[in-house]
Amino acid sequence: MISNRGVKAISKRLLDGILTMFTAVSVVFFSLRFAAGDPLAILLSQGLATRDQIEELRVALGLDQPLLSQYLDFLRSLLRGDLGKSLYSGQPVITLIKEQYPQTIELAFTALLFAIGFGLVLGVAAAIRKHSKIGGIAEFSANLGISLPVSFTGILALFLWLQGLRWSSLDSLLLDLKDLFLPALILGFASAGALAKVVQSGLESSMREPYMLAARARGIKPRLRFIWHALRPSLPPAISLAALQAAFLFSGTVITETVFARPGLGRMLVDAILQGDFAIVQGIVVLAAALYVFTQAMAEILSIILDPRLARR
Secondary structure, three states, X not given: OOOHHHHHHHHHHHHHHHHHHHHHHHHHHHHHHHHHOOOOHHHHHOOOOOHXXXXXXXXXXXXXXXXXXXXXXXXXXXXXXXXXXXXXXXXXXXXXXHHHHHHHHHHHHHHHHHHHHHHHHHHXXXXXXXXXXXXXXXXXXXXXXXXXXXXXXXXXXXXXXHHHHHHOOOHHHHHHHHHHHHHHHHHHHHHHHHHHHHHHHHHHHHOOOHHHHHHHHOOXXXXXXXXXXXXXXXXXXXXXXXXXXXHHHHHHHHHHHHHOOOOOHHHHHHHHHHHOOHHHHHHHHHHHHHHHHHHHHHHHHHHHHHOHHHHHO
């Protein structure tokens, strides 16, 4: 059961999440307006519309209104689940996102599973086998995951995959690997390093605590002592980081989907930026902000459940 203090702490986290979301939405709206200038000017410069058509579109989109009126209309539309319409296709942005998000969610979720799995294994191995070859390899792998950018590992993995396709007779298997497994592995490995470091640090700290000696003195079995008294207290920071990594993996698909020519929100975002379709850019960024706020709030709530002492902060 969650104590009253825990309920208050969770309520505060949810309120913080709402305020964070409001701030993120406001920053997205104003930064795009000030950075991109007149979004319809691109249509005119590319010869995709006449001046009269541009003015009609400006009125239809409400871009002829004062900036504050546009902002209030934007907030009202968000509350209705309306992210506006694409400047190029004229389709609702929410419809375009619905067409592409399953592929991105599939990739990001698979990568998160890889990240959590590798992160826990590498972190535990580095902590309990610190002075052995296994611990050294685990720590080196974690450092490698942190150091290498996704763009580099993605291109390297794609090169190796192409070489394997060239020399192997397992063409269909390698094509399947390239579609999901390989990009998910690249993304997951990049996040696993940071998770491993947090798990390692938490475990090393927990194993030095007096309650570990007390648990040993009470005759608690080593495996249960490790899981309940060492690993469990070290999980809340890892959970918080995993929530941040979930948001990172979602945004990291921009690079991965582009490198691997995989459909999804990442490629759609890149195309929208190149075309100057600010409505799509705005919609995807708002979605990414909402995902970040949601995962972070859920992670903090889970951390409070695992360690009620966090509710006092």
